[in-house]
Amino acid sequence: MAKPRGRRRLVTLSVLLLASLTLLALGGPFRHTASRVARAIVSPFVSVVHGVTKPIGESMAGIFNYGDVVNQNHVLAKELDQLHQAQIAYLFQLRQLGDVMALKKLPFVGTLPTVTAQSTAQNRSNFAATIEIDKGTDAGVLAGMPVVGGGGLVGIVTATTAGGSTVTLLTDPSQSVGITFGVGGQAYVHGQGPSHSLAMEFVAPGTPVHVGEHVFTNGLQGGLFPAGIPVGTVVGTFSGTGGAQQSISVTPLANLSNLAYVDVVLWEPGA
Amino acid sequence: MTASRWAWLVGIALGIVVVQLTIADELSIAGVHPELLWVLPVAAGLSAGAMPGMAAGFAGGVVADLFLPTPFGLSAFVGVLVGYAMGRLGEEGIGDLHGSQWWVAPSLGAASGFAAPVLYAVAGVAVGHRSYLSTTLLVVCLLDAAACALLVRPMMHLTGPLLAEDPLRGSLEPVRGAM
Numbered sequence: 530m531a532k533p534r535g536r537r538r539l540v541t542l543s544v545l546l547l548a549s550l551t552l553l554a555l556g557g558p559f560r561h562t563a564s565r566v567a568r569a570i571v572s573p574f575v576s577v578v579h580g581v582t583k584p585i586g587e588s589m590a591g592i593f594n595y596g597d598v599v600n601q602n603h604v605l606a607k608e609l610d611q612l613h614q615a616q617i618a619y620l621f622q623l624r625q626l627g628d629v630m631a632l633k634k635l636p637f638v639g640t641l642p643t644v645t646a647q648s649t650a651q652n653r654s655n656f657a658a659t660i661e662i663d664k665g666t667d668a669g670v671l672a673g674m675p676v677v678g679g680g681g682l683v684g685i686v687t688a689t690t691a692g693g694s695t696v697t698l699l700t701d702p703s704q705s706v707g708i709t710f711g712v713g714g715q716a717y718v719h720g721q722g723p724s725h726s727l728a729m730e731f732v733a734p735g736t737p738v739h740v741g742e743h744v745f746t747n748g749l750q751g752g753l754f755p756a757g758i759p760v761g762t763v764v765g766t767f768s769g770t771g772g773a774q775q776s777i778s779v780t781p782l783a784n785l786s787n788l789a790y791v792d793v794v795l796w797e798p799g800a
Numbered sequence: 801m802t803a804s805r806w807a808w809l810v811g812i813a814l815g816i817v818v819v820q821l822t823i824a825d826e827l828s829i830a831g832v833h834p835e836l837l838w839v840l841p842v843a844a845g846l847s848a849g850a851m852p853g854m855a856a857g858f859a860g861g862v863v864a865d866l867f868l869p870t871p872f873g874l875s876a877f878v879g880v881l882v883g884y885a886m887g888r889l890g891e892e893g894i895g896d897l898h899g900s901q902w903w904v905a906p907s908l909g910a911a912s913g914f915a916a917p918v919l920y921a922v923a924g925v926a927v928g929h930r931s932y933l934s935t936t937l938l939v940v941c942l943l944d945a946a947a948c949a950l951l952v953r954p955m956m957h958l959t960g961p962l963l964a965e966d967p968l969r970g971s972l973e974p975v976r977g978a979m
Contacts, residue, residue: 552873
């Protein structure tokens with residue numbers, strides 16, 4: 530009796546492993562439909578449980594961090610005043626830059642429509658840097674569209690449903706963005722994980738790159754991103770002896786660990 | 801495994817997803833959170849044997865993957881292996897709720913919870929996601945181990961009667977009888 534049972538167990542193990550591998554290879558279309566159904570089933574229960582747990586969690590956070598909240602409000606009020614002042618100057622520069630980019634026939638983010646979305650979840654998986662937003666294909670959001678917020682580029686839409694989307698953040702190792710820096714410098718930054726800075730690549734030794742300098746999307750990456758989106762700030766440069774390129778760290782301008790609202794730029798890659 | 805048992809597994813897996821999205825995702829340490837999906841195959845394997853353990857790993861993994869941005873089927877692949885390993889131990893009566901010391905099942909849960917993310921990361925690298933083997937993996941392993949250790953016994957109380965071949969005789973009796 531033990532032998533047939535053991536054989537049946539091994540056959541089941543093989544079949545289930547094979548089924549998992551098949552899903553890995555062919556899962557795309559099935560996943561899309563099944564995911565929509567599963568989310569529709571789970572959504573009401575999540576709302577009910579959230580309705581109970583969220584106020585409790587926020588009350589606890591408010592009690593224990595009251596002093597921090599007050600301090601943050603003071604800092605934010607000051608920053609808001611400064612931003613109002615800077616915005617006036619920025620609008621003038623934006624108009625001028627838009628005119629120049631139009632002459633060069635490059636897409637420029639300042640002239641593109643956006644959809645504002647709320648972040649509903651962050652880093653669902655421990656193995657990918659993503660956020661979920663509450664706008665999907667119903668609002669015109671499509672895979673490949675850039676997402677901005679908190680002062681800079683946040684990431685790119687990688688999956689959509691009718692009422693929501695998944696945004697893969699800049700810091701995810703799968704992400705790479707063509708950027709411009711200094712006077713006409715071109716390079717790439719790529720993600721190194723959620724708690725790490727971005728790595729700037731293809732910068733020849735001796736090229737002047739200054740700490741504190743901002744880098745922007747260059748719009749030249751086959752049209753993956755429109756030009757002019759602020760990406761990050763250079764925080765460190767290192768030029769090793771005999772290296773073919775400099776090692777440069779860039780911190781994203783957007784605070785990717787605390788995104789409440791973001792704007793999806795209604796821009797299709799290659800458009 | 802009958803259709804009704806598969807249905808129960810899918811139902812429990814969806815319940816785990818609800819708890820994951822509402823509570824576990826909020827318990828973040830160093831940017832990572834505990835993953836509850838490994839609790840189901842561990843509990844099903846220990847309480848009902850290898851077949852239910854593997855089925856729980858597959859069903860739970862597929863359901864979890866529907867809510868994750870990572871490759872579809874990867875959690876199921878690891879879940880089947882975890883369910884099989886725990887099921888073999890369960891069939892020997894190791895970690896049994898009534899026959900073993902109280903700490904055996906949580907210890908096995910902790911070991912499985914620690915090993916599962918490592919298996920997941922290695923499988924992820926094999927399918928082209930090199931970044932899965934990162935420095936945060938250790939934190940993920942520790943959190944998953946804690947979650948499994950804490951939840952495996954309550955989950956066994958649920959999965960044992962639901963997945964047992966003969967609930968009146970106890971979940972493992974038919975298996976032991978065959979051996």
